[in-house]
């Protein structure tokens with residue numbers, strides 16, 4: 001049904017029906033939440049397997065792992081992250097439990113001390129390119145440090161490179177770009193080989209420009225035919241631009257969110273530079289947790305088996321949303337368009353222009369918490385007011401049915417109200 005072509009009477013009649021449904025949801029007093037990309041309890045149970053028989057298993061841990069030292073992390077986890085990201089172990093620093101923490105630290109260091117002997121970024125104005133829609137916490141870091149954000153829209157295969165290339169070639173205050181290259185948060189898109197190539201080779205006016213390659217969903221496939229992402233470090237090396245890349249990953253959604261292991265991957269020169277500061281910040285990260293992770297994760301084949309278990313829990317949740325959207329909104333409905341990601345943690349739902357905030361508010365009234373409308377945009381500003389981020393993983397399967405019913409009802413209500421108003 002094409003909502004735009006309905007007569008005024010038909011729209012009013014549909015709105016009447018939807019209002020009744022909406023009031024019934026409000027009366028029920030539901031309390032459901034699809035706002036954050038958190039693993040659900042069943043997924044975390046998979047991670048808890050890590051601790052089975054751990055006191056015995058820990059007997060194999062080298063004795064020095066119990067003590068201070070080894071700032072770059074234990075070699076076993078350096079190797080594992082190197083295999084995951086296609087880097088060399090020497091190009092990996094294994095950190096604490098959060099890659100976001102490593103990103104924040106990396107920006108703070110660059111602002112205060114500069115990178116690899118260059119001037120501190122903070123000596124003058126700093127700007128970052130933010131592909132949109134994007135990850136709200138990246139944007140929060142920029143806002144926190146007063147970094148001006150320049151939005152660049154995303155295509156289905158990454159940011160629009162003509163725009164990125166032009167911006168970075170003209171302005172030396174643009175020091176970085178955020179990228180979630182595989183199963184992007186929130187669109188789920190995967191950067192194409194062409195986009196990776198252009199990012200790696202583009203001319204930047206700032207010689208201390210950095211790509212923040214947040215590979216948070218590198219092994220988080222939802223299908224048997226995962227998308228392939230080019231190895232940006234290998235490509236950048238080809239152009240002599242290897243120092244441009246800071247790569248991040250973690251096991252937050254492989255083992256335990258908030259109690260996993262994170263890493264930063266970078267060129268030899270960058271690693272040396274980072275370690276020169278890190279050695280002041282800490283004596284070492286938690287090597288015991290790193291070793292426990294190594295015992296559990298073992299190698300890439302075993303990680304694939306663990307991620308298959310994760311997928312078995314979350315794929316049906318993604319399917320529920322996609323099937324419901326497909327059933328409720330035809331491709332020509334003009335009031336809802338959604339992504340169908342092959343991995344990661346999110347679905348992007350675009351509603352009729354000018355309605356996203358209203359959908360968010362209506363959902364709240366009916367008991368469903370969504371990620372705030374506008375969150376996937378710098379400064380929370382979605383100029384079209386149309387994009388919503390859906391996080392299917394955390395909610396229990398039974399709550400998911402209610403969440404989907406409320407969401408669909410609120411999309412219809414907000415859009416019909418707007419169409420009648422127009």
Ligand SMILES: Cc1ncc(COP(=O)(O)O)c(C=O)c1O
Pocket residue numbers: 037097098099100101135180185214216249250251252257258262
């Ligand atoms: C793109 C992206 N990067 C980083 C993170 C946070 O990762 P970590 O738990 O390693 O800090 C998330 C969490 O949702 C994310 O979506």
